[in-house]
Amino acid sequence: MPNDTWYILGAGSIGCLWAASLCHKGASPRLILRESSYQQFARKRVPLKLSTPDQTALFDVDIVSPETINSPINRLIVCTKAQDALAALNSVKAHLADNCQILLLYNGMGSQQTVRDAMPTQTVWAGSSTDGAYLAAPFEVYHAGRGNTWIGSLRNDQRSEPGFDDLCSNFRLNVSQCDAIEQKLWEKLAINSCINGLTALFNCRNGELLDNGEKQVWLDQLIIEASSVLAALEIPATSLREKVHGVCQNTASNLSSTCQDARRGRATELSFIVTIQH
Ligand SMILES: NC(=O)c1ccc[n+]([C@@H]2O[C@H](COP(=O)([O-])OP(=O)(O)OC[C@H]3O[C@@H](n4cnc5c(N)ncnc54)[C@H](OP(=O)(O)O)[C@@H]3O)[C@@H](O)[C@H]2O)c1
Incomplete structure (x- = not known):
């Protein structure tokens, strides 16, 4: 070999x-x-x-x-x-x-x-x-x-x-x-933390989060929270809202892995995805 x-x-x-x-x-x-x-x-x-x-x-x-x-x-x-x-x-x-x-x-x-x-x-x-x-x-x-x-x-x-x-x-x-891979990982984490949990909660496809109704209110609130976490960590991430909405639009018919795991009754990655050691 x-x-x-x-x-x-x-x-x-x-x-x-x-x-x-x-x-x-x-x-x-x-x-x-x-x-x-x-x-x-x-x-x-x-x-x-x-x-x-x-x-x-x-x-x-x-x-x-x-x-x-x-x-x-x-x-x-x-x-x-x-x-x-x-x-x-x-x-x-x-x-x-x-x-x-x-x-x-x-x-x-x-x-x-x-x-x-x-x-x-x-x-x-x-x-x-x-x-x-x-x-x-x-x-x-x-x-x-x-x-x-x-x-x-x-x-x-x-x-x-x-x-x-x-x-x-x-x-x-x-x-x-x-x-600057850690910055990329943080950005991806911020985007996923806005989308994945919500799709599991509402059992919906990514695009359905942009419904101009309850789901989008939750989504936009999560974007605000994730943006302040990135700001507190001094991670330069511009326009998180644009990026999250872009992912929801571009992957509108996708089921996030978290939603798929939740549907199958499998453990999701959510509680393991941030394990920062102090
Ligand atoms: N799928 C996507 O589109 C996508 C896109 C971007 C990023 N990601 C990320 O990529 C990662 C993998 O995602 P995925 O969708 O490929 O997940 P997945 O389909 O669940 O694959 C994970 C694989 O790892 C195997 N595994 C777990 N423990 C193992 C061990 N000790 N030895 C050998 N194999 C083991 C699992 O086997 P068992 O089933 O036996 O546990 C399963 O086959 C996740 O962090 C996900 O968030 C996924």
């Missing part, structure tokens, strides 16, 4: 989207499943289906579990929810090379810094993405909304490392490096 193999931890919507996109680039990523999920498939390769509104493509992908990983991990993309990231990383910790590059692709703020502090020899990067994807079935991902992903190091002293430069070109996802 070449030592530049991409490993992807978590085979949900984002994990499958990134795995399929890496296959599209010609790489051979390996998807890491929980031991129990891996046993269900009882085979080492699965067909991974990537659909967009225009086309469908199939890729043959390796699946592994923490027990079956047989080479050191040098490049790892973490695609779990925020609350699962540290436990998932700990399950593969024995396989992480000392200089492993780890990219955390989940939403929120605080959990990324906890992981960074728990992985002192590895280089930890965070990503913030506006792509939209959902799983129609296991290993069948629908890329519903094409967005942008920004990647930046969580350690100021490691800017000179190449990190994930090779994803910034010839890749089907729009990826760019970002020097």
